[in-house]
Amino acid sequence: MKLLMLCREPNLYSCRRLKMTAENAGHKIDILDPNRFLLKIQENRPHFALYYQPNQGTPYLLPDYDAVIPRFGTQSTKMGCSVLTHLAAKNIPCLNNPASFALARDKWLSLQALAAANIAVPVTVFAGQDFQAGSAVEKVSSPTILKTLNGSQGIGVILADRSQSAVSIMETLTLSHIPVLLQNFIGEAGVSDIRCFVIGDKVVATMQRSGQKGEFRANCHRGGITQQITLSYDEKLIAVRAAQALGLDVAGVDLIQSKKGLLVLEVNASPGLEMIEKTSGIDVATQMIAYLEKKIAGL
Template sequence: MKLLMLCREPRLYSCQRLKESAEDNGHQIDILDPNRCLLKLSKNAPHFELYYQVNSKSEPYLLPDYDAIIPRFGSTSTRMGCAVLRHFRTKNIFCLNDDVAFLKARDKWLSLQLLTEQGIAVPNSALSGAEFSATQAILQIQSPTILKTLHGSQGIGVILAENRKSAVSIMETLTQADVPLLMQDFIQEAQGTDIRCFVIGDKVVATMQRIGQEDEFRANFHRGGSAEKIQLTEQEKVLALKATKCLGLDVAGVDLIRSKQGLLVLEVNASPGLEMIEKTSGIDIALQMIVHIEKQFKR
């Protein structure tokens, strides 16, 4: 097969592992930055064209069709990345997470709404408009309070406000800068840990428990967190699969937390990193992703 990976940083561990696995299985794979793409729509055939420019001085060239697309772009490339995914979806080319599912997962508030709609428990959350009093809004959520930007990954854009006064100050400052925030209960009993479930298709293929650094409430690898193996209960597996299906994803990193109220879904990541979970679990997730793509062509 001829595969395309959409990725801004091809040297990243996840991109390199997927490239190696694809080539080891006999596939050709290109790695392109979606922000260097130009999409063209025309009245006459071909109606959809996609051009690529290697650098600002190079001549753009028309990209061929591919057999499958692997999206690995970050939150800053979501708009263009999803536009490129939509281009391939309209041509009936398989995308390992299409643009519709990707956009659902990348919007933190929308994803929480969709999960709640399907009866999936999430932390108590609130979103207020720019003209709604921050002082009144914060009363809807427990203190300490988690504040999150609507778009972001790797723990970036997540703030712990220790008291309501600081929460209001942060909200007013960022609202003034036109940065909307959602508010969530801080689950103190989790003590800076969460569970990452890596889902491919209809199976949880790997898991780990992430542990934040001392005095760090975020357990993300990119925030200096560590990880250890963990055995999921059947209930946790079912929940991870349900959350993935709810957003229409083929591949997802589902973050769970064990709270006094029971299991909660913190987030569903449409482009989960491979490094920490592969090294912790010892499972070749990159290969399983390539095999999953291959299976789509054997149906």
């Protein structure tokens, strides 16, 4: 089969692993930057055409693919999802459909979807730009976590130790027209969370992440340390339900332990493979390609 991976940085570990795995399975795979696409809607069939312009090269019409794997970052979400929508209109299977991918990229909308599915999440508020920051901060506990709606790898996540600090940060972000949500800080979790890698209806790999001293974020890109962890069936079910609530085939679901049990922090539609493969010892890439093969076959 001929596969397409949408990625701006083909040398990333995840892209290289998926490319190698796909080729070992006998497939051909192109890795293309979504920001170099031109999408065309035309009168004649096929109505949806895609052109690609390589670096310092001449644009060319892309062939049809058997399936697409989205691996683009937050800065490419709008164009990347537009490319996915174009491909979906051509009935090309996507390993995470465009609507679900876009939903997962918006922290507030994804939390709304999780809560609507009766999945426990931290207390969170999102206020309009004309709502007073002080009144908004009163609706959550202190210390307070502030998050921009789009962000990954811990970027755009701020811890305010005092309510006054939270108000000041929120006012600054609002003045800069950056939407921000406020969230209860789960102090009892320390600086640890749990990453579950979900494919279909299964958690295929897990790891616990712990932040370095002086760092409240557990993300590996912020220097977080990982270790193996074993979850119960019910705990894994929370992660699977979270991925399904957003309609995702593949997801990295982040859980945090609170006094009331596990909460879902957020769901990543393009989770990295490197640390979870190295920590768990599980070949996640092979399972992703196998799932995609089944999806193409309609199984």
